[in-house]
Amino acid sequence: MNKRDPGYSKKLIIVGGGAVGLAVATSVRRHSNYDVLVFSSDSHASYSQCGIPFVIAGDIRDFNSLLLRDKEFFGEAGIDLRTGTTVQSIDLGKRTVIADGKEYGFDKLVIATGSIPSVPEELRQGASLENVFTVRTLSDGIRLERSLQTASSVAIIGGGPIGAELAAACSRRGLKTLLVNRSDSLLSHNIDPDMADIVREHLESMGTGILTGYTPEAIKGDGSVSSVTIEGKDFPADIVIISTGVDPETRLAADAGIQLGPTGGIMVNENLQAKLADGSFDPDIYCGGECVELQDRITGRPILSQLASTARRMAGVIRDNLISQEKSFGPVISPWVAVIGELEVGTVGITSKVASLNGIEIVSGLATGTTSAGYYPGSTQLYIKLLFSDRVLVGAQIIGGKGVKERIDALSLAISKRATVEELLDLETCYTPPVGTLVDPLTYAAKGALRKMTKVRK
Ligand SMILES: Cc1cc2nc3c(=O)[nH]c(=O)nc-3n(C[C@H](O)[C@H](O)[C@H](O)COP(=O)(O)OP(=O)(O)OC[C@H]3O[C@@H](n4cnc5c(N)ncnc54)[C@H](O)[C@@H]3O)c2cc1C
Structure with a gap:
């Protein structure tokens, strides 16, 4: 059918069937009559990566529980989803992609290729041994679980959120x-x-051995892994998990002539349209998720936001732009929460280290409180740290048994509205013994910071 024919449906190709790709596909189909074709290298479609550590922990019964939608769902929604299919190249001039040796034409293209695990150079050789894992996909989780069932020791390299979980x-x-x-x-x-x-x-109290300030030199074994070498000493391990971060998966985009930024992520404008070599933005090529470079709202610097929540918001903006409702995606403060053992750990905005690297002077306020009235059964400790620059809230870190996510979300709004320390002190908070204390510990953290500010002034 010719593009000018009245019955012609525009062709949308989405590369990547993860958080962004499938959210764009389902929501565009619901709100328009695009022909939607999704390619995903992954053999599984539509599952929660974020749930993988909790299956390993035994909180969730099995990996099937992480599957959100099956392939039939997408078929019934009119989406042509090709799992286990890698797009090899994109030709921006011809408006085509090559996958499975065939050429597919598009009117609009979404690049949502996510990230790939980054394995340090010195560990690459050992990474190919049996029972050495990176954890990115459902298949990775399933393989890890299978091996853990007969293992007695594990070494995890990388103390970020996923390593800690x-x-x-x-x-x-x-x-x-x-x-x-x-x-x-x-x-x-x-x-x-x-x-x-x-x-x-907390991790040590659970029995985890922790070594900080060390970079393993090698992963050793004969066929299967047997140890990790640190400072010349071999630490025995039946299983090694490399959790040293991820790099944006941008090979396709870069080969097609789309610009990458200093973080290695794809450069886009506020509509999430790709930046081309000549500096223009292609109105038909959208990019979203972990493969994209964003801007930090506080430092103004380019950053990568490796969060499902950011990815999902980007999918909404791409969807709106595709169905002709112009939307923009602004700088981010990346609210984040992890559950590490019995602790919820959350943060939003910048840390003291980022502040110092960017020459931002900060004043912090710290408070310890409880998650419910002290006499209430199950009450746990809550630790709050707030960071202010020129009296304006720029960062918050909270650790506790519960109640972390809700406070981080509230402080996310406070940071985005540039709330001052005085405004936080005026915050009206609610109370009932099972879920809080009469004065929320947030108030004490803000008071602590204000006290320091007043001292600095004197
Ligand atoms: C173990 C784990 C726990 C996590 N926990 C959290 C959490 O608690 N909270 C949170 O906010 N975030 C969490 N994340 C991060 C979150 O999962 C990601 O930020 C989110 O999935 C990013 O979405 P995306 O669409 O950019 O990438 P992905 O969801 O990774 O999707 C990218 C897709 O692109 C496909 N692809 C790549 N190249 C090609 C190609 N050439 N052709 C075809 N397909 C291709 C890949 O196969 C993949 O399906 C976690 C991630 C992991 C791995």
Whole structure:
């Protein structure tokens, strides 16, 4: 059918069937009559990556529970979903992609290729040994679970959120668990060292061995892994999990002539349209998710936001633009929460380290409180750290047994509205003994910061 024919449906191709790709596909189909074709290298479609550590921990019965929608759902929704199919190239001039050796034409293209695990150079050789894992896909999780069933020791390399969640999960299973981290503190990209100490103590109380400030030199074994070498010493391990971060998967985009930014992510404008080599933005090529470079709202610097929540919001903006409702995606503050053993750990905005790297002077306020009235059964500790720059809230870190996500979400709004320390002190909070204290510990953290500001002024 010719594009000018009245019955012609525009062709939308989506590369990547993860958080962004499938959200765009389902919602565009619901609101328009695009022909939607999705290619995904992954053999599974529509599942929660975020749930993988909790299956390993035994909180969720099995990996099938993480499957959100089956292939039939997409078929019935009129979406042609090709799993296990990698797009090899994109020709922006011809408006085509090549997959499975065939050429497919598009009117609009969405690139949502996510990230790939980044494995340090010195560990690459050992990474091919049996029982060495990176954890990105459902298949990775299934293979890891199978091996864990006969293992007695695990070494996890990388103390970021996923490494820490997996360490807690393995310790809870009764495995001898070692967590090794290059930085001196755990979660060093997410929270300040003093807050990270709380997480460390908790993991240690669960039996996790922790080595910070070390980079393993090698993963050793004969066919199957047997140890990890750190400072010349071999630490025995039946299983090694490499959790040293991810890199944006941008090969396709870069080969097609789309520009990458300093973070390695794809450059886009506020409508999430791809930036071409000549500096223009292609109105028909949208990019979203972890493969895209965003802007940090506080520092103004380019960053990568490796969060499902950011990805999902980007999918909404791409959908709106595709169905002709112009929407823009602004700079981010990346609210984030992880559950590490019995602790909820959350953060939003910048950390002290990011502030210092960007020459931002900050004043912090710290408070310890409880998640419910002290006399109430099940009350747990809550630790709050707030960071202010020029009296304006720019970062928040909270650790506690519960109630972290809700506070982080509220502070996310406060940061985006540039709330001041005085405004936070005026915040009206609610109370009932089972879920809070009469004065929320947030107030004490803000008071602590204000006290320091007043002292600085004198
Ligand atoms: C173990 C784990 C736990 C996590 N926990 C959390 C959490 O608690 N909270 C949170 O906010 N985020 C979490 N995340 C991150 C979150 O899952 C990602 O940010 C989100 O999935 C990113 O979405 P995306 O669409 O950009 O990429 P993905 O969902 O990874 O999708 C990318 C897709 O592109 C496909 N692809 C790549 N190249 C090609 C190609 N050439 N051709 C065809 N297909 C291709 C891939 O196969 C994949 O299906 C977690 C991630 C992991 C791995």
